[in-house]
Amino acid sequence: METFIIDRVGGQGDGVARTPAGPVFAGLTLPGETVRGQVVDGRLEGVEIVTPSPDRIAPVSPQYGDCGGCSLQHWAEGPYLDWKREQVRLALARERIETEIEATIATPPGSRRRVALHARRDADGRVVLGFKARRSWRLVEVTACPVADPRIVQAIPVLAQVAAAFFEHPKSAPTLHVTWTLTGLDVDVTGVERRSGGGLSADARTQAVQAAHRADLARLSLAGEILVMARQPTVAFGLATVALPAGGFLQAAPPAEAAMTARAVAAVKGAKKVADLFCGAGTFTFPLATVAPVIAADASKPGIDALKSAVGSARGMKAITAEARDLFRRPMTPYDLKGCDAIVFDPPRAGAIEQTAQIATTKAAVVVGVSCNPQTFARDARVLIDAGFRLDAVTPIDQFLWSAHVELVAVFRR
Template identity: 35%
Template sequence: MTAASEIIRIAAKGDGVTADGRHVPLSAPGDRLSAEGGLIHGPHHTDPPCKHFPLCGGCQLQHLDQESLAAYVRDRVVGALAGQGVAAEQILPAHISPERSRRRAALRAVRFGKKLHLGFSSENSHRVVDMEMCEILHPALFALTEPLRALVHDLVEDRRAAQVKMTLTDQGIDLLLENVGADGLSVAERLTGFAQFHGLARLSVDEGFGPQTRWEPEPVTVSFGGVPVPFPPFAFLQATVDGEAALVEAVRQAVGASGIIADLFSGLGTFALSLGEGRAVYAAEAARDAVLALKSAGNRVQRKLVADHRDLFRRPLVPAELDRFEAVILDPPRAGAREQVLQLAQSRVPVIAYVSCNPGSFARDAKLLVEAGYRLETVQPVGQFRWSTHVELVGVFRPVPLP
C-alpha cells in the first residue's frame, strides 16, 4: 500500500483527499484506500453518533474525530486565504461548538398520505430524512419534533412541503410554520392549544403573506450582553450560544478599549449590545424590523447607541464617515461586503473586526484591505455548525505601521 493511497486532508465540501489528489467521500485523515478500492479506517475515523448520517443533510463530517474536525475548520480558513495570496500573522486554534447546542433550525415537513416526514433534507436533494434522533439540535427543540408531526400532519397538503422553523428565545421556543393551511376556527384552536400545552414563547403562521402571530403571551426577546431585544419571527441569530460567545469574545479582544465604534450589518445587535456598554456605538442594518428592535432595546436601557436603517451594499459608509470611529465591526451575509470594504480600504480606521460566515468571500475582501495597507493580524476560526462544512471566523485588521 503506497503513501499516495492515504487520506491527508479534508476538502472544502467534506471529501477526504489523497496525496495524489483523489477525492474519497466519508473518509478521514489517516484512512487508506485498499488495493480493491475499499476504505481502511485510520486513527481519526470515528463512529458517527447519529443513525441518520450520512443521509441527513444537517451534518457532513460526523465521521471525523474532534482533532480532525478542528483541523478542518482551521484549514478552511487557511486555504481560502492562500487562494487569494493573503497571509495572516496568526491563525488561532478553531473553536468548535458542542453537540446538541443548535438553538435554531429550519426543518421541512412533507406528507405522503398518512405518513409525515419531518427533518432536514438530504444534501443536494429534496428528500426529507424523517428525524428520529438529532445530535446537533438543542434537546428542547428536538423534544418538540414528535408533537409537531401530529400538529402539522393535516395542515400540509399531500406530497407538498412545509417549513417548520424553531428558535430558542429568552421566553422559550419561537415556532414559525410556513406553507401550511391554517384557516378556520378549529385549526386556530388547535394551534393555540398546542402552543399553550407546550409552553411556546410564540407560534406564528405564514401562509404566503408574511408571519402572522397566533400565540404570544408576552413579547418575545433574545438577549445580548444582558439586554433583551424584541425578536421578529425566525430573525437571524447565531446558531449556538457557545458560538456567539466565541465570536463576541474575539471581537472584544480586537476592539479593546476603543471609544466610539461602528457595528456594520448589525442585525439585532449581537455585537453592538454585547460590547457597547460604556461607549458610543453606531449600528447600521438594512433589515427594518431588526433596526427597530435594536433601537427599542438600546433606548430602553439608555445606551449611547444610534441604530441606522441603511443598506450598506447600495450606500456604504465613506471614509469621511468611517474615520470618526476608533474601531469598525462588520458582520455581512455570505456574499461578503465588497462595497463597504472598498471604502474601509481608503479610511484610517485603527482596527477592523470582520466577522464572516464564508471563508471564501472573507478572503476576497481581506485581499482588498491588505492591498490598501492593512495587515491581517489574527483570525479566529469558529465551527458553531458542528459536523458541517459551514465555517465562521473573526479576522482582525490593523494598519501596517509606518516605517
C-alpha cells in the first residue's frame, strides 16, 4: 500500500496525485485528501481515504461508488461548480484565449428527462436495468437515481418488462433511451442484433408492443423505427409544441436548456435576422423567432420535418425557414447566411470547424456558440477570434449533474 496526497481533480473527474514517476489517478477523491492504495498502471486501486477533504459530502445515491454515472457526487456544490468553470478556462487557455468566464449554472437533482438504461439478463433470467459500472462493462442495477426525473425512476420495473422482448438474439445487448415528454415516456431501443431476417421476429414485436401498452408508453421504437405509438411524444420549445422524432436529439435537462436558450435569446436582441445552425428539432429556433426571423439548418431530416410541422403551433413568432443539410459536408456559406446579423450554432461534440470557418467570413455582428465539449469549442472559438470577433463571455452549464461533463454558452461580437 502506498500513500499519496491528491493535488487536483483531472478532466475526467479522478483525483490526481503528483509523484516523481508521474501522475497517479485515484477515482472518487478530492484535492488535499491523503489516500492510500495499490498503484496499477498509473491508477490507485483499492482507494482508502486517510484524511478526507472538508469539501467531501455524503453521496445521495445508493449506487454511488459502483455506478459510473456520478463520479463527483461526493464533492460540495461550491467547489464542484468552480471546478467545472476551471475546466472551461483550461480548455480556452490551450488556445491562448482569455475572457470572462461566469459562474457555472447549476442543474438541480431529479431534472434529467433523458437517460440511457442498459438491459441485461441475470443468472436467474431476470431482466435488470441499470448503468455501466465505473471503468467496466459490468451493469449496476438502478434502484434509485437522484439525477433522473422521478417519473422515469418509478417506471423502471415496467421498463424492464419492455426490455425483456429484445433479448431474442443471444448477441443482443439492449439499451433503452428513455425520455420523459409532455405526453409520457418515449423509449427508443438500440443494441438489438439485426438478424438475417431483418430484426425482431413477429412474436418478439408482439411481445414488445404488449409490454409497451402495459407500461403506458407514449411510444416505443427500435433504432428510430416506430413499433407502437399510443400518443405522439411532444416537447415545448419556447412557445411551440414540437413532435419529438423517434430517437431524435433533445437536451437532457430542461433547466439547463432554459439557461442556454435564455442566454442565446438575450445575445441576439435587436437582430434583424438570425441563423440557427445544428438546430435539431428547434430547441433554440423557436425562442429565437420571438426576436427575429430565423433560418434553421440541421442534418437530421426528421428533426427538420418536426420543426417545420410545429411552426403553426405557436403565435407571436417571426418567420422560420428550415433546411435539412449536412453542415459538416455542406456548411452554410456567407451567401446562404446573407442578411443574418446574428448566428447561433450548437454542434455535436466534434465541434464545427468547417461551419465555423464559414461563419468567420460572414457579416454577422453577433455569434452565439453552444457546446458540449470545451476542447472543440476552444478550437472553433480561435477561428472566430482570428477573424476579428471578440469573445465577450462564456457561461458554463452543469447539465450533467455530478459528472465530469460540462457544457457552455458563449457570445462573440465583432
